[in-house]
Amino acid sequence: MQDSHDFDQDDDQLVSKSQLKREAEAQQALGTKLVDLPAGKLAKLPLDDELLDAIQLAQRIRNKREGFRRQLQQIGKMMRQRDTAPIEQALHELEHAHLEQNALFHQLEKYRDAILADGDSAIQDFVETYPLADRQKLRQLYRQAQKQQQQGKPPAAARELFKYLREVATA
Structure with missing residues (x-):
């Protein structure tokens, strides 16, 4: 037995x-x-x-x-x-970090587009989400972008706005 x-x-x-x-x-x-x-x-x-x-x-x-x-x-x-578990875990974290970075990038693009379309209300939403943001600088970049768009110039201020949003979000 x-x-x-x-x-x-x-x-x-x-x-x-x-x-x-x-x-x-x-x-x-x-x-x-x-x-x-x-x-x-x-x-x-x-x-x-x-x-x-x-x-x-x-x-x-x-x-x-x-x-x-x-x-x-x-x-x-x-x-x-x-033992490949630590390698797999580290690889997963690398891939996950990349996905998070892409998600943040897309979210910031949405904020930029909303600010360019809606102005102060969208700036207020961004400042509520990221309290370290300088509202005055955001308004200045918004006005510059509007002016450039009306004059048919390249959107340098819109790019600058996105750069600033990224700085604030990753600080």
């Missing part, structure tokens, strides 16, 4: 060949993602020297078709020998 119980525990710990293959492919895909990152973002990830060297080599030989494929397989193999 004891032997059959031990056998049942072994069955729970067995992993199917298909599952192993899926896990290996996932590690390979993570390695490919790392190879596609620029050097600045790679530096922010918790990579050991051996793995970083392999990734940099793959980036250098990208145009060598067969060598690149073998290097990606090597990186996948290296990934399977490591």
